[in-house]
Amino acid sequence: MTSEMREPTFLVLAALADGRKHGYALIKEASVLSGGRVELKVGTLYAALDRLQQEGLVAAAGDEVVDGRLRRYFELADAGASALEVEIGRLEANATLAKDRLHRRLLAPDTSSAHA
């Protein structure tokens, strides 16, 4: 995958990084990981999970019935872990570059007063 990963995809993969999870747990984890900014909807989540399964990044990891309700678990596949690692690298590289620019700006002499 060469193109930029969408945030919901990134959050789903990141949420699965430390072990298998069911739908609701994934929604809660995505919210925690995004600092409460991203609230995945059920339709969006399952569409993403279906697509990620087709791409071999995520795999179904068993069903469980709790209080008469079905919980389907999902886990990160090896390809998913690699894709997540690549995306993290990309984000880190971007952040490092941005930090570097910001640092240079802070070090640069203030020229605004000289122009005034």
Add this chain to the structure above:
Amino acid sequence: MNSALEAKYRRALRWYPRSWRLKYGDAMLGTLLEIADDDGRTTPTREELADLAVSGLQIRLSAHLSAKARELAATVALVTGLAFSVTYFLFHAWSPWASATEALNDPSYVGFGAFVNPGVLETALWLVACCCACSRLRRLFRASMMTIAALPIVLLLVERATHPNWFGPSTVTLVFFSALALMTFLGTPRPQMVPFGFAVALTGWMIEYVRIGALDRVDAHSLVSEQLLWQITVLSAEAAPIFSVALLTSAMLSLTGRRTAAQVILVSMVPWMVAYTVESVSISGPGLIGSVVLDVLTGGILLVVTAHVARLFGVRHDRAQVS
């Protein structure tokens, strides 16, 4: 367990195809009920129902349109709508140009505040939608598009009420905007493609207006009217070959395995076909609907045959790249 709530969610899940419901229906229902329990709700939220409807329809569409084709078609719709709304504003709704429009010569003319007509609302909404798409504010983007899609109904009602003192936008313009807005629901537009796409679409519209002005010998002190725009753009003798070339290009691309490009061209033709239909019917009356239906059927049959031929010869379709 709240069986009434479960029944409501099961009804909402009918937006999805049967095969999807068999695969994920119970798991989705379980998740929805767990969330409702935690929230202490006994009824689905409007956001949940809207998400299930949009997502379900997208899954149904994805059986025919790849995710990449849907994203690209949504991007094409966004840049076309934005570019046309800006062009419309410049040529038809901006007050400084009012002196050059036919409206001002009419004694019954009343402007829309500082503008010639309410078309400025379309421009404002498309600009908001574009900013939301580029800032990845998906919910706000969808809300803007829903408003654009619904705006024709409101404005057409106003048109009825104020008739004959209505100075645009015309029905074709409103329906064209609406069709483009609905097209953006196919997928999420790609923000990185918006600036370039907008520049291309805007250039295209400007060229079209200059072409119409030159063709119709519109004098230097007046502007291209909306009526003239649609008559020449979708109904003229020059427009017909463009539709045919687009259809044939789509068929050829499909035959050579470039299914995504073929689908994007085909879907992008829909708003134009809608404009063509509305303009044809408004000029020639409802009797023309049969002819338009025949055109659409012929196009549809051609594409189905092409797809079957491609499958028969074992043409491999490009795989959608999804992120």
